[in-house]
Each structure stands twice: as structure tokens, then as C-alpha cells.
Amino acid sequence: MNSISDHAALARSMIFPHHSWIDGEDYSALSGATFDTTNPATGELLSRITACDNRDVDYAVSKARAAFDDGRWRLLAPAERKTILLRLASLLEDNSHPLAVMESLDSGKPVGECLAVDIPETIHILRWHAETIDKLYDQTAPAGNQAMAMIIREPVGVVGCVLPWNFPLLMLAWKIGPALAAGCSVIVKPAEQTSLTALRVAQLATEAGVPAGILNIVTGTGREVGEPIGLHPDIDMVSFTGSTATGRRFLRYAADSNLKRVVLECGGKNPAVVLEDAEDLDKVAGHILNGALWNMGENCSATSRLLVHSGVKDKLLAAIAAQIGEWKMGDPLDPASRLGALIGKAHFDKVNSYLALARAENLTILHGGDSEQGVCIQPTIIDGVSRDSAIFQEEIFGPVLTVTPFESIAEAITLANDTPYGLAAAVYSGNLRNALNVAKAIRAGTVTVNCFGEGDASTPFGGYKQSGFGGRDKSVFAHDQYTELKTIWIDLSAPDEGAL
Numbered sequence: 001m002n003s004i005s006d007h008a009a010l011a012r013s014m015i016f017p018h019h020s021w022i023d024g025e026d027y028s029a030l031s032g033a034t035f036d037t038t039n040p041a042t043g044e045l046l047s048r049i050t051a052c053d054n055r056d057v058d059y060a061v062s063k064a065r066a067a068f069d070d071g072r073w074r075l076l077a078p079a080e081r082k083t084i085l086l087r088l089a090s091l092l093e094d095n096s097h098p099l100a101v102m103e104s105l106d107s108g109k110p111v112g113e114c115l116a117v118d119i120p121e122t123i124h125i126l127r128w129h130a131e132t133i134d135k136l137y138d139q140t141a142p143a144g145n146q147a148m149a150m151i152i153r154e155p156v157g158v159v160g161c162v163l164p165w166n167f168p169l170l171m172l173a174w175k176i177g178p179a180l181a182a183g184c185s186v187i188v189k190p191a192e193q194t195s196l197t198a199l200r201v202a203q204l205a206t207e208a209g210v211p212a213g214i215l216n217i218v219t220g221t222g223r224e225v226g227e228p229i230g231l232h233p234d235i236d237m238v239s240f241t242g243s244t245a246t247g248r249r250f251l252r253y254a255a256d257s258n259l260k261r262v263v264l265e266c267g268g269k270n271p272a273v274v275l276e277d278a279e280d281l282d283k284v285a286g287h288i289l290n291g292a293l294w295n296m297g298e299n300c301s302a303t304s305r306l307l308v309h310s311g312v313k314d315k316l317l318a319a320i321a322a323q324i325g326e327w328k329m330g331d332p333l334d335p336a337s338r339l340g341a342l343i344g345k346a347h348f349d350k351v352n353s354y355l356a357l358a359r360a361e362n363l364t365i366l367h368g369g370d371s372e373q374g375v376c377i378q379p380t381i382i383d384g385v386s387r388d389s390a391i392f393q394e395e396i397f398g399p400v401l402t403v404t405p406f407e408s409i410a411e412a413i414t415l416a417n418d419t420p421y422g423l424a425a426a427v428y429s430g431n432l433r434n435a436l437n438v439a440k441a442i443r444a445g446t447v448t449v450n451c452f453g454e455g456d457a458s459t460p461f462g463g464y465k466q467s468g469f470g471g472r473d474k475s476v477f478a479h480d481q482y483t484e485l486k487t488i489w490i491d492l493s494a495p496d497e498g499a500l
């Protein structure tokens with residue numbers, strides 16, 4: 001099942017979800033409204049999806065709250081909750097191929113990437129968090145002989161998860177994995193452009209035994225669904241992934257409503273720093289291209305700013321030029337494609353506006369710079385980008401790598417930190433001391449040394465500065481987001497010693 005025709009045949013036979021999913025069943029908006037979701041690569045209509053508004057959010061919250069309060073999920077034996085989440089992971093595994101094709105059709109990303117990364121990573125994340133359910137322990141404090149002080153974790157309550165379109169399934173798993181493991185009820189608002197796989201996962205969750213009301217998917221726009229989630233007085237927490245501009249809004253919503261907990265995973269403008277002592281520049285070039293182009297550059301942790309020592313710049317750019325042809329752009333359903341379509345016309349125009357700016361600034365476009373049919377953009381490399389250019393400072397979120405030379409390690413660190421963001425970075429050096437010193441000096445949540453990537457489920461992911469706020473996704477640290485700490489003091493003094 002790996003050829004383009006297999007994928008296309010599956011796509012033709014696919015039945016796409018079109019309702020929201022609330023309280024364990026299909027749900028149509030009270031208004032009856034719908035919106036169209038299309039395949040960005042072809043413009044073809046995939047599904048007319050329920051367009052919810054604040055009244056539908058109220059309904060979903062009432063169901064999620066009832067499910068939380070009666071304890072149908074949080075009070076299940078830990079082993080039982082774990083078994084249900086593991087069953088969900090297995091159902092996803094059984095449905096890997098249709099899920100990969102659905103994700104590709106809905107988002108424009110290459111199906112090969114969905115099969116190799118998005119789907120297996122989603123399953124792995126769910127399994128990893130499921131396994132924590134009966135392995136994370138509470139604590140006791142050193143309270144002396146006269147008392148016992150227990151520190152226990154309790155689920156935070158009803159959680160709203162608001163998602164971006166660039167990794168629809170994976171971002172869903174990053175949120176619902178730890179939230180469900182903690183015992184929360186969840187209301188997910190997928191991005192308008194990419195709601196399909198979240199709806200399918202919710203159906204499978206119900207099949208796996210997740211009780212009604214625990215995992216709800218409310219589809220619609222940011223204004224009609226995201227904002228009411230942010231402002232809702234009976235939602236205890238919002239976990240948001242998306243742009244920094246929208247993230248800011250969620251802080252305001254919380255301040256204007258019930259001071260709900262807010263965790264933000266926002267944008268990035270991440271540097272790849274190549275020191276003069278970097279070894280094996282062919283290998284480094286491969287990592288640089290992967291860091292900038294993977295997922296069409298629609299990746300919050302894309303290392304899209306190449307900062308390179310002037311002594312190795314020419315050699316590195318030659319190695320990059322020799323390999324860039326491997327990044328074949330084409331039909332997302334073709335397993336040979338490494339680059340598919342951008343998410344849609346508006347975003348395509350935004351990425352193109354930065355290419356126009358590069359031309360206006362007379363920068364050297366070493367490769368690409370053009371769009372192709374539909375909403376595809378060729379891998380693009382722009383040389384000589386200075387730190388005050390918008391191309392250097394702003395998140396482009398397309399397959400665009402900028403190149404800026406430096407003369408010293410101190411200058412490299414200054415350049416690396418010279419944006420409002422602090423999500424990720426990469427350092428390439430043959431000298432571990434130099435690499436580690438630079439890694440420690442860069443203000444970012446994840447720094448990779450001589451590689452690109454963000455680790456696996458066992459490591460936390462999140463940002464410094466305007467890339468993040470309030471917590472981390474993935475790993476046991478993600479559980480901090482979705483739990484409250486409760487202290488219980490117990491008096492152990494003998495009766496004649498009086499109360500504590």
C-alpha cells in the first residue's frame with residue numbers, strides 16, 4: 001500500500017467526517033451552519049463541516065463538566081484508564097493508512113511524511129502518556145513526626161485545547177495525551193483548515209472506551225469557537241498552540257473571565273548556528289535543509305535562519321546547493337514528494353510577500369524564490385540577510401532559509417538571540433565545549449547539537465520569550481500543565497499533645 005495509486009484509491013473511497021463530536025456522538029451546530037474544508041493541493045472540496053458558535057461551546061462545556069464532576073473518567077482505576085488509552089493508540093495504528101491519507105489531503109503535507117512521522121509519532125505520544133498513568137507517584141513532604149503532609153496531583157478539570165493546522169494529529173496528541181492521562185475532560189478546537197483527523201480520532205476514542213463527554217471536538221473558527229473557549233467561565237484551563245498574536249489573546253481572555261490557567265506554545269524564528277570548527281559539512285548541509293524545509297517549513301521549530309561562520313560559508317552553501325535537489329516538490333499523495341502544498345492561498349500569499357521583500361531589498365536569492373502551480377513554493381535560500389530585516393525577524397512559515405554570516409562565537413550568539421522568539425535552535429561544531437557553550441547561551445527551549453529535531457516523547461518542548469508561556473508539552477513535565485497540586489496535612493500527634 002505505498003504507491004500513489006494506492007493512496008489515490010483510498011482517498012476516493014474515503015468518507016470524511018463532517019459533524020462536531022460532543023458527548024460521544026456526532027453534533028450539528030444549533031445554527032445549522034457549516035464551513036467547507038478543501039484539499040489545499042487541488043482546491044477540491046473534502047467536507048462541509050459543522051460551524052459551531054458560542055452556544056455550541058456552552059453545550060460542549062456543560063457535557064465536559066458533567067463528565068468531569070461525576071468522575072466517570074478521573075475516578076476510574078489508573079490501570080483501566082491506561083488500558084483505554086492504549087486501546088485508542090492501537091486503533092490509530094490499525095487505521096494508520098487512512099489517517100495518513102486524510103491528514104495529507106486536509107493539510108497538503110506529503111503522505112510519506114504522514115506515514116513516517118505524523119501517524120507513528122501520534123501513536124507513540126498517546127502510548128507514552130498512557131503508560132504514565134500508573135507510574136507517576138504522588139509525594140509526601142518532610143513534615144516531621146507529628147504530622148504527615150501529602151502532596152497529591154489532581155486533574156485540573158475541563159480543559160480547552162486550541163490547535164494549529166501545521167501538525168493537526170500530532171498537536172492533538174501532544175495535548176490530549178497528557179490531559180486524558182491526568183483525568184481531565186477535554187474540549188478540542190482544531191484549526192478550521194484541518195479538523196478531519198481530530199474528528200476521526202474522537203470517533204476512535206469512543207470506540208476504545210473513552211466515556212462520553214471526556215473528549216469533545218468543537219469545530220469552527222477562532223472567533224466563533226476559540227474565543228468563547230478562551231472566555232468561558234467554566235473552563236479551567238486552555239492549552240493553546242498557534243501564533244504568538246493569537247496566544248496573546250488567550251491571556252486577555254483569561255484575564256477578562258475566570259483567570260483560567262493558560263499554557264501557550266507559540267511561534268519561532270529559529271537559528272541554525274554553524275561554527276568555524278563544524279565537521280562534515282555535507283552532513284551539516286543535510287541537517288540544515290531538513291531543519292528549514294521539513295513540512296514545507298510550516299514548522300514552529302524550523303531552523304530557518306542559517307548563521308554561519310564566514311570561514312566555512314562558501315563550502316557549506318556549496319554542500320547545500322548539491323543536496324537541495326533531493327527536496328522534490330510534488331503531489332502530496334506521491335510517496336516521492338518531500339514537499340507538498342502550503343496550507344492555503346492566504347498563507348501562500350504571506351510567504352510570497354517575504355520573497356517579494358527579499359527582491360525589494362536586493363538580497364541574493366541563491367535558490368528557488370518562485371511559486372509553482374496551486375499553493376506550492378520552491379525551496380528558497382536567501383543570502384546576505386541582515387538582522388534588521390523583517391525576513392530575519394519574522395516567522396515566514398514556508399520553505400525559506402535565510403543566510404547570515406558571522407565572524408566570532410560572540411556575534412553568533414548575539415544574532416541567534418536577536419528575535420522576539422526562543423523556541424528552538426541548532427548548533428554545529430566539532431568542539432563539544434564550543435557547542436555546549438553556544439547551546440547554553442541561546443535562549444530557546446530546545447537546542448540540538450550536530451542534528452536537527454526535537455527529541456521524543458520523553459523530553460519537554462516549549463519556548464522562551466514570546467515563543468511560549470506557562471508550561472511545556474510532552475514528557476512528564478506536560479503533566480504539570482494538566483494537574484493541580486493539593487497539599488493534605490494530617491495531624492499525627494498523640495491525643496495528649498494537642499492538635500497541630
Ligand SMILES: NC(=O)c1ccc[n+]([C@@H]2O[C@H](COP(=O)([O-])OP(=O)(O)OC[C@H]3O[C@@H](n4cnc5c(N)ncnc54)[C@H](OP(=O)(O)O)[C@@H]3O)[C@@H](O)[C@H]2O)c1
Pocket residue numbers: 162163164165166167171189190191192193220221222223225226227230241242243244245246247249265266267268299300301395397423462463467
Ligand atoms: N510552539 C509550538 O509547539 C508550535 C507548534 C505548532 C505551531 N506553532 C505555531 O502555530 C502558528 C501556525 O498556526 P496557525 O496559523 O493555525 O496559528 P493561529 O492563527 O494562531 O491559530 C491557532 C488556533 O487559534 C485559533 N484562533 C485564531 N484566532 C483566534 C481568536 N481570535 N481567538 C481564539 N482562537 C483563535 C485558530 O482558529 P482558526 O481555525 O479559525 O484559524 C486556530 O485553531 C505558527 O506561528 C507556529 O509557529 C507552534
